[in-house]
Amino acid sequence: MKWAEDDFDLPPGTYRLDLSQPVDDRTYVMYHGTTRACAEDIQKSGFQQSSDGMLGRGVYLSRDLQKASRYPIDHPEYDKVVIKVKVRVGKVIAINHQNHQFQKTWHNHGYDTAWVPPDCGMVPSGLEEDCVWDPARIEILKIINPT
Template sequence: MYPEYDRVVIKVKVRVGKVIMINNQNHQFQKTWHDHGFQKDSHTVHCRTLRTTDTNMNWAEDDFDPPPGTFRLGLSKPVDGRTYVMYHGTTRACAEDIQKSGFQQSSDGMLGRGVYLSRDLQKASRYPIDHPESDRVVIKVLVQVGKVIAINDQKHPLQKIWHDHWYDTAWVPPGGGMVPSGLEEDCVWDPARIQIIKIINPT
């Protein structure tokens, strides 16, 4: 085992080619996937070395602002107790108020009361939907998610009462049909779990 001070993370941009999912130890193509036309040699076109000493941060989900045309392959369920970069789309005026006074719970919504966020910048940048893009900004934040529950359908028994069952964050998975965009959504009950990093303006 190497001590943490001697570890680094190499950030790369990868053109993945044709992808296959290997989802169990007995998969028929587990070690022969390239023989069936899937890409073996990833083409690295960008490289950067990153250092970190914060073991509470989840490296796989940290936001490293991927280059244009580069996308995350997927977003898994937030892990209980970890800290994630998330985004909140709002108007310029509301962003100023949030910077001064902090986030406030929404009185209601798809997941009930809480602060609505997403780890997907694309999702957050669409809000507020009824405002021109020139008046929108995205607030980039750190969130300590606490105990997380996945709400994966509109008839989930805890859809709006999850906090009554001792959950701190409700998570809607991407592609589950809960939201028209198909992108993930998070609802954080306690605004004190949210730390503002910066304001992102549309470019």
């Protein structure tokens, strides 16, 4: 199954994926992979912080569509969708190795977003990941269906 980004126009003032760390206070297009039912709930109620995860509490996203399209892992492809969002990242910290001193406490140190760089050994896929503390920083743009 393939995921097609069917509009290549960026919302004004947003940036696309590159391999560098997200720049503080910029706005980026990011993606969140989920099920169709969860996507409907998110559209109605907005994103909610996860209670825990590799980076602790927050909303898990990626600037990499291929990364997001893998989620939820071990779920049937026909029931997966990706939510395209616009994120105001605020202050960003790179969490670039396991057992980083701020791996789950980054928000307590004044950061709004934690960024896991690609190929740093934190995630098996080697693809980048972001965790945004405050769901109010995230604006839903559209739902992308697999093709």
